[in-house]
Amino acid sequence: MELRLTSDEVVKIKEGEDIYTALKRAGIYLTASCGGKGACGKCRVRIIDGKTEIKSYGKLTHIERESNIVLACQTLPNGDLLIEIPKESRLVVGDKIAVARTKDLAGYLKSYGVGINPTVKRLPLNLPPATITDNISDLDRLRRALDEQGIKGMRFSHEFVAELADALRRADWNMELVYVEGQGIPAEAIFLTPLEGCNRRYGIAVDIGTTTVVVYLVNLVNGEVVDIGSTYNSQMRHGDDVITRIVHATEGGGLNELQEAVVKDINTIVDSLMERHDIKSCEVDAATVSGNTTMSHIFWGLDPGSIREEPYIPTLNFFPMWRGGTARLSINPQSPVYTVPCVASYVGGDIVAGVLATKMHRNPEVALFMDIGTNGEIAIGNNEWLMTIKSATSGLR
Ligand code: FES
Incomplete structure (x- = not known):
């Protein structure tokens, strides 16, 4: 028919x-x-x-x-x-939409009393090539160079070590080590990159909303927000709100479909931002992703079913560090991908990011934070206490 x-x-x-x-x-x-x-x-x-x-x-x-x-x-x-x-x-998704273009990230960080200090760092290294008389292993050679620079106790993953021999020789022993280190995060080597070709440094911040997906492209050296791109969340094809998405993911067996939709949306924006600013994917060193708990679960490919059922428990609130390749983002496949932690099933990383951005958790005055989107969340509190509540807002629109 x-x-x-x-x-x-x-x-x-x-x-x-x-x-x-x-x-x-x-x-x-x-x-x-x-x-x-x-x-x-x-x-x-x-x-x-x-x-x-x-x-x-x-x-x-x-x-x-x-x-x-x-x-x-x-x-x-x-x-x-x-x-x-x-x-x-007719549902039209994939259209570009306008978003506020707040670009003064450096000024914002200054108001916090901190400078630009990304957790992803780059260290130029010029190793003496291996010889018959200096025949320690590749990893020991790298460790020795780090020791000389006062960096001790760095961790090396299997992924890093598996690439090490080839990366050292391809770069002719002269390269940058990209590693992560931050407050409470032990230093971990991420990848080696030749000095030529991929040495500008960018990061992306991704906001996965139930309705819209927004990507901020940030220069990691000076903190400039280089550009902002956005699109409608293609998951809208399977329902407007988080509950219908959960139903589609669980009863409809559509978890992969939803995950692919949001990853594709993010990559469409990232690709167009990189093309517009002539940036290579290997120059995007880090990604941070925030969304409500359901959106974060779907991005991770985790079954969100239990979020909807009593006692309303998510699989994760704290997400481990991921890699660009594992998350299938079109950035450097070795780059770390951070997911902003959630608080509970219906208070996600988007609210945590909002509270951090407004600094209400640092101030003695009681403040009210409202995020009115497809779903509405309210946080109230100060530097001693914080409470949150959530409800559907579609009836208000
Ligand atoms: S999709 Fe047909 S009534 Fe909702």
Whole structure:
């Protein structure tokens, strides 16, 4: 059977399949807050020609029914159909959207009394090449050079050591060591890079919202916010709010689909920012990602199912450091990827980032922080106590 659209597109539809599912399979997305459950009433289409079986009219008014409007997720064709998708029912994702362009990160850090001090550091090294008389192992040679610079106790992962022999010889023993070190973080070697080619230093900060994804490109040397890019979160194809996303991830078996959608959104923005500023992926040294607890779980490919069920427990609140390659981000595959920790199932890293940015946790005055998006969170408190509450806000919009 075929669905013909008034916009001239033609979509195959299987026996027993509803219109919403067939359109989605063909890459035509309708607004579907409830994810195809017949509850939100948003996936409206008009039947121009053909016979249908209607499971439910849901919230449709009498006048809408008279005008042959149906809910796509509740309507099955009995033969070929000609349908019209009203403009308001089509979901357009991937569009660029405007965001506030606050670029004075250095000024902000100064107000905190700190300078630019990224946890990812680079150290130029010029090692004496191995000879028959200086025949210590590659790793001992690197350790000896670090000792001479007063750096002791650095950790080396299997990934780093596996690349070591090749990286040293490719760079002719003259390169930069990229490593992470910060308050409470023991120094860990990340990768070696030749002195030529990849020595500018950038980082990305990613805000995964339920509706929008925003990426900030930051110069790690001077703290300048070089550019900001954003797009709608493509996961909206599977529902507007976190609950419908969780349902799609668990009952719909769509966790991989949701993870791929958000990773693709991030990479689309990162690629366009790098192209615009002529930056190579190997020059993006670090990424920090924040989102609500469900978005962070989906980004990590973790089943968010238990967030929705009593006693409402996430798999993780503190996420280990990841690598760009493991997270499938189009940055240096060895670069560390940090995820801002969450507080609980419904108070995520986005709120933690907001509290940190406003400094309300440092001030004696009681302050109120509100994040009103697809979901709404409020934090109240000062440098002695903090409380948070969350609720859906879609009813307010
Ligand atoms: S009513 Fe069809 S997607 Fe919500």
